[in-house]
Each structure stands twice: as structure tokens, then as C-alpha cells.
Amino acid sequence: MLLALLAFVSNSNWDPSQVSELSINWQEPVSFEVVTEPVATLINLTKLVMFDFHFIRTSCFFGTDNPVLYFVGRLLTCPVACALLLCAWVLQKMLGRHKPFNTVLNQCGVMIFAFFLSIxxxxxxxxxxxxxxxxxxxxMLHPGIICYQSEEHALFAALSVVGVVTQPLAILVLATxxxxxxxxxxxxxxxxxxxxxxxFLLHRFKPSSYYYGLVLLYRNAIIALLPTVLVGVPEVQVPLMGIMQTAPWRTQMANRVDMLLTDLLLVTLLSAGPLLLLDEASSTAVxxxxxxxxxxxxxLMKLVILQHSSVFLDSDQLQNLDLLFDIIRTSTKNVVVVLTGELLSRSWCAGEIVTAWKNDIHTVPLLCEGFERLSDEAQKxxxxxxxxxxxxxxxxxxxxxxxxxxxxxxLQHELTPLQMARFGPVCGREKVVVELMNVCGLSSRRTTSKTAGHVSRPRILILSSYMEAEYLSACEVxxxxxxxxxxxxxEVVHDxxxxxxxxxxxxxxxxxxxxxxxxxEDFIKLLLYATQxxxxxxxxxxxxxxxxxxxxxVPNVDGYWAL
Structure with a gap:
């Protein structure tokens, strides 16, 4: 229960140790001058979470009450804890209890993630x-030290800069x-x-929300900055407490109404949030x-492009051609026409091409193997x-x-097409997609899915017939x-x-x-070889x-004999 409380405090927006710092005249039940033993214990625990070791009287061990020593102790809390974990890992390795180095790395990562706000x-x-x-x-913590004018504060500031660069900033850069x-x-x-x-950063969330750990880290970094930026106006840190404390209106009833209306506004905004409808039809390419x-x-192209920008696949909206043509007309910047053998003979594809042509939408033909340009007579x-x-x-x-x-x-004579090879390694198709994104004015962060020299160690192999290009693309998807x-x-295996x-x-x-x-026959041979x-x-x-x-x-008995 205690560990759960500490984890909640360290990962939440709420810092209990800051409550006592607010300039509010607390009433007797919650006064910080007169507290019962359980309340005092809780306050001390929250200070411990925030690396505040004043209450354990460290001066009894070091023989001095030096503020710099307290500050250095705070800065070294997390590095020392990680060093202890590393020493324990080395000791276990010497005793023959081998564990991967990723184990100690994740243990240290979990601790850093949990106490990032405190750090x-x-x-x-x-x-x-x-x-x-x-x-x-x-x-604020040491009122006897004058800020920006004393040598002691200069030492504090230097240590602080070193701490920021080596701990929270380094953590944010790595997580990003x-x-x-x-x-x-x-x-x-x-x-x-x-x-x-x-x-520690990726597996705490759903696969679709893998990025949320970074969101939490940046959120906690901003929260940690607020007491520093708004240190002189603590009421701004908690707006409702500011309203209750300052009571700016002339009558008590007006102050209460102001507080209730603020509450109502917050509740209304929070309630309306889930009802917000995003414009999912808006895209950078169709x-x-x-x-x-x-x-x-x-x-396959959509999955690659989605890593960088929004894209719309027309087959996802074939039940409503009106919406499909309207998306091309009003909600996209680019139209990519994947030219395969029978595309020009399909009526809805013709509608897309005509809509892009009429509305002067930037169009890129993607010329695939098996497509043949139509003559004027065949076109008619x-x-x-x-x-x-x-x-x-x-x-x-x-x-x-x-x-x-x-x-x-x-489409066939005035526009410059891109060539798309349907067979071969998937990296060739990804390069064409990256080139396509550059032509469409979309930014890309990578060129291929695999870096040079990468040795594949797949746990799962994927095999199929590659008689048709669509079968290979289906395997890659x-x-x-x-x-x-x-x-x-x-890994999709080919040979x-x-x-x-x-x-x-x-x-x-x-x-x-x-x-x-x-x-x-090629598929059967590969299948038999792979299952040995x-x-x-x-x-x-x-x-x-x-x-x-x-x-x-599935073939029947006669079909198997025929095979």
C-alpha cells in the first residue's frame, strides 16, 4: 500500500509537498503548524519521495548542516541508486547467476521513470x-542564501546546471x-x-499508445518547472485555491458564485472533451x-506513409462515392494513382482521376509492372x-x-510517373514510397526499414506463393x-x-x-525445406x-492425389 502511494505521488501531477508552500491560511483541521502524528508521517513520506532528507537529520551523520551537502545528496540520489543496482548485477554475475544487462537497465529505467518529477x-x-x-x-528552501548575488548561490546554480544536463535533459533526449x-x-x-x-518506457502502455511514456515525461517536466517559474505567485499554481484565498469580489456570495462557475466551466469542458469529433477525412494524400x-x-504504402503523415485509402470508403470524391476535392493535397493492369477500366477509379483533374489536385501516377498505356482508341x-x-x-x-x-x-501523357517494382526486397518499394512522399511535399524520417549491416534474427517466418505481386505485398502487410x-x-522469406x-x-x-x-511448385519446395x-x-x-x-x-482427397 505504501509503495502504491509513493508511485502515485511520483507519477501524478500533484506534489503534496507543494501544498504546504502555498500562501493560504489553512484552518485548524489541516494546519501544517499543528498536525497529528499520522499526518506528520504522511507529510514526511511525501518529502522523502521528493528527495527531501531534512527530516532524517543527516547532520548527525556528517557532523555539519551544510545546504550544499543536502543539495548534492538530492542530485546523487538517483545515480547512486542506479549504481547500487549495477553493483548487485555484477555481484550476481560473479556468483554465477547470469542475467542480461537489459535487466538492470530496465530496473534503473523504471526507477527514473517513476521519480522523474522528483529528479x-x-x-x-x-x-x-x-x-x-x-x-x-x-x-525558498534556504532563505539565508541570497540569489544571484552570493558565491554560495553561484555554487548552487553551477551544480544545478550540471544536474539538469546530466539527468532530466539527458533522460528526455533519450526517451525522445x-x-x-x-x-x-x-x-x-x-x-x-x-x-x-x-x-520500462514502451511496455507499460498499449502497443498503439507506445508514445505515452514520452508524454508523461514531458508533462512531469513542465509540472516541475511551474514551482520555479511561478514561485512568487503560488496561487496561480492552484487557480481554485487562489480564488478561495484572495476572494476578489466585494461580497461573499459573489466569490462563491465565481468559484462555482469556475467549477462548472471545468466540468463542462471535461465532459465535452470525449464528444469532440476529429476530422478523420482530412489527409495529405489519397x-x-x-x-x-x-x-x-x-x-503496404499506407502503412509506410502513416509513420510520417495522414493518408486515405479509397477502398476504405467505396460504400459512399460522394464522400470519396468530396475528400479528393476538398480535404487532400495529393492524389496517388496506383496504375495496375485494370485500374483505368474501373468506374470509381475514373471518377477519382476526373475529380483530381477538374480541381487541379496534385496527382502522381505510380507505374506498376503489368500496366500498359492505353492508345487513344482504347481509351475512348x-x-x-x-x-x-x-x-x-x-x-x-x-x-x-x-x-x-x-x-x-x-494522366498518361502530361504527368511524370514513378516506377514501382512489385517483386524483390521490400526495401525497394519503401524507397519508392519515400521518393513519392518527397514529390508530394511530405517529410520522411527514414529511407528504408533496415539499416545497412543489419542481421535479421526473426522469431516468426512468413511464407507464401509469389506467383502474383499481390501475394507478396499481402505478406509484407x-x-x-x-x-x-x-x-x-x-521476416518474409523468399528463397x-x-x-x-x-x-x-x-x-x-x-x-x-x-x-x-x-x-x-516453388512454394511447396520452400515449405518442405522450412519445416525440416x-x-x-x-x-x-x-x-x-x-x-x-x-x-x-482446401483440396479434397482427389485434389491431393492430383497434387
Whole structure:
């Protein structure tokens, strides 16, 4: 119970030791001059959480009551605790109880994370100065030390600067680096080791909210700054207490009404917060594609782009073409047309292209393998492939057949396309996506998912047939989603050499099943090779089949004999 209370105090916005510093004339039940023994114990415990060791009378041990010594003790509290953890780890290692170094690193990280508010406040103590009647200012904690004029305060300030740089600032820089590089680490296959090393920062929250640890650290840093910035006006730190204390209105009733209205405003704002609707349709790019020919590729591109900016996939809104065209017209800056074999023959894709052309939206054609430019004659024949209902549906949105012909000519002959290779390593497709983002004016933080020299040690292997490019893209999408959900390194394997390299580290083999996959001889050979017992690890991979195609059918007995 006591540990839970200390953890709450150290991670919350509320600093109990600051309550006694507010300039409020407390009534008898809560007076800090006359307190009962349990209340005094609670106050002393909160001081201990804030590294205030005055109440334990350290002068009895050191023979002096030096304020600098107290301050140095506060600054060294966390480093000494981490050093003790390191010594304990070394001792256990000498005794034969081997533990990974990440264990002591995470223990120290948990302690730093829990007491970050206390660490930051301790380093800023020399700058908490209050004004004196003679115009000078002195330290709040040590009123006998004149701020900015005495040599003793200069020593305090120097120690404070060293403490800020080596502790809270260094912690914030490290945490910022970890959070901002974590998505690229996961996408690059190094997420497992990275998240294990920084488990104290990443594993306390849901995978989708991995960044919240950084939010808490910055929030606590701002909270620690408030007593320093607003040290002369403590009522501002607690606005409602300021209203109750100063009572600015002439009548007591007016002051009470003011307080109640302030309460009502806060309650109203807090209650209305969950009802706020964000404009999810607003995006920096729209990916227009043919679902059968480029659905998985577009989904892969969306996952990569989402690490840097917002993007909208048109297949997510096919049930409402009006909204789809309106998003292109009013809520996006770029349209990316994924040119696959049958895209230009689809009516809703034609509507997207015409809408972008009419409204002068920046459009980038992405030329994929298998796409062939249409001749003028073939281009004019495209509307004959549509049903009367589809033609009427486009006309209801102001899209005429002549507009389609002109927009197709604009797309194929006036715009500069980017080339997208559908096969090969995924890093090639990611490079094209990064180039695409640069063309669209979007910032990117990385170039590829894997750094040079990276040795993959996946726990899960993903295998499928690569007869069609969409199958490979589906595997790559599955890899990204699985890594983000499990925080485990995964790898899409393409050949025998890659399987042999990754197999000693892997435990599971996931086979994505598509229609006709069992007739692919290359897939069968790779599957048989991957399921053999590994000579180095002396274990066989556990096979996990996943049906990724609704048209996949399990063969009957005759079908197996035919295979």
C-alpha cells in the first residue's frame, strides 16, 4: 500500500509537498503548524519521495548542516541508486547467476521513470527564489542564501546546471530518441530487441499508445518547472485555491458564485472533451487503386506513409462515392494513382482521376509492372466496359464521359510517373514510397526499414506463393501488422538461402494461403525445406497456416492425389 502511494505521488501531477508552500491560511483541521502524528508521517513520506532528507537529520551523520551537502545528496540520489543496482548485477554475475544487462537497465529505467518529477524538481531548487522586502531574493528552501548575488548561490546554480544536463535533459533526449525511432525499428525487424532494452518506457502502455511514456515525461517536466517559474505567485499554481484565498469580489456570495462557475466551466469542458469529433477525412494524400490488382500494395504504402503523415485509402470508403470524391476535392493535397493492369477500366477509379483533374489536385501516377498505356482508341472505348448504372452514377456526381477521356490523356501523357517494382526486397518499394512522399511535399524520417549491416534474427517466418505481386505485398502487410501487435521480429522469406539464415532464430512458420497456392511448385519446395528440423537449433518450426484469400479451397482427397 505504501509503495502504491509513493508511485502515485511520483507519477501524478500533484506534489503534496507543494501544498504546504502555498500562501493560504489553512484552518485548524489541516494546519501544517499543528498536525497529528499520522499526518506528520504522511507529510514526511511525501518529502522523502521528493528527495527531501531534512527530516532524517543527516547532520548527525556528517557532523555539519551544510545546504550544499543536502543539495548534492538530492542530485546523487538517483545515480547512486542506479549504481547500487549495477553493483548487485555484477555481484550476481560473479556468483554465477547470469542475467542480461537489459535487466538492470530496465530496473534503473523504471526507477527514473517513476521519480522523474522528483529528479527534475530537485535539480531546479536553486532557481526557486522568492523576493525579500529589501528588493533582494533568497532561495525558498534556504532563505539565508541570497540569489544571484552570493558565491554560495553561484555554487548552487553551477551544480544545478550540471544536474539538469546530466539527468532530466539527458533522460528526455533519450526517451525522445527511443519513441521517435521505435516505429522504424519495428518495421525494420529490430523491434523485439529494441523494446526489450527499453521495456520500462514502451511496455507499460498499449502497443498503439507506445508514445505515452514520452508524454508523461514531458508533462512531469513542465509540472516541475511551474514551482520555479511561478514561485512568487503560488496561487496561480492552484487557480481554485487562489480564488478561495484572495476572494476578489466585494461580497461573499459573489466569490462563491465565481468559484462555482469556475467549477462548472471545468466540468463542462471535461465532459465535452470525449464528444469532440476529429476530422478523420482530412489527409495529405489519397491512394487511388484497383482493389484486385493493387489493394495489398496500396495497404503496404499506407502503412509506410502513416509513420510520417495522414493518408486515405479509397477502398476504405467505396460504400459512399460522394464522400470519396468530396475528400479528393476538398480535404487532400495529393492524389496517388496506383496504375495496375485494370485500374483505368474501373468506374470509381475514373471518377477519382476526373475529380483530381477538374480541381487541379496534385496527382502522381505510380507505374506498376503489368500496366500498359492505353492508345487513344482504347481509351475512348473504356466507358463501353461500364454498366448503364455506373455511367449514371458518375453523371450524378458531375462526371461526363468526355471528362474521362481528357483526364486519362492528362494522366498518361502530361504527368511524370514513378516506377514501382512489385517483386524483390521490400526495401525497394519503401524507397519508392519515400521518393513519392518527397514529390508530394511530405517529410520522411527514414529511407528504408533496415539499416545497412543489419542481421535479421526473426522469431516468426512468413511464407507464401509469389506467383502474383499481390501475394507478396499481402505478406509484407501481414509482417508489419504482426510486428506492431506482438512486438516480435518477423521476416518474409523468399528463397532457400534466406530460410537457412533465419531458421536458427525462428520458432514459427506462418504460411499465407491464397487460391491456387498448392499448385505452385516453388512454394511447396520452400515449405518442405522450412519445416525440416534445423541442424543448429535442433528444432523444427511450428507451422501456422493462415487463409488470406476467401477464394482459397482446401483440396479434397482427389485434389491431393492430383497434387
Amino acid at each position: 527534475t524538481r530537485a535539480t531546479l531548487i536553486p532557481f526557486q527564489c522568492v523576493e525579500n522586502p529589501n528588493g533582494t531574493s533568497s532561495m 530518441y527511443v519513441i521517435f525511432t521505435y516505429p522504424s525499428r519495428v518495421a525494420g525487424g529490430k523491434g523485439l530487441r529494441f523494446s526489450t532494452r527499453y521495456r 491512394l487511388g487503386h484497383h482493389k484486385a490488382g493493387g489493394g495489398s500494395l496500396s495497404r 472505348q473504356i466507358p463501353s466496359l461500364w454498366t448503364p448504372h455506373q455511367v449514371a452514377q458518375l453523371a450524378s456526381y458531375g462526371i461526363q464521359l468526355d471528362d474521362v477521356n481528357l483526364a486519362y490523356s492528362w 501481414f509482417q508489419i501488422l504482426l510486428q506492431a501487435h506482438l512486438h516480435v521480429e518477423c 532457400f538461402q534466406q530460410i537457412a539464415t533465419c531458421k536458427p532464430f525462428a520458432y514459427y512458420l506462418i504460411a499465407l494461403l491464397f487460391r491456387g497456392i498448392l499448385r505452385d 528440423t534445423c541442424t543448429s537449433s535442433k528444432r523444427a518450426l511450428e507451422l501456422v497456416p493462415v487463409v488470406a484469400d476467401s477464394n482459397f479451397e
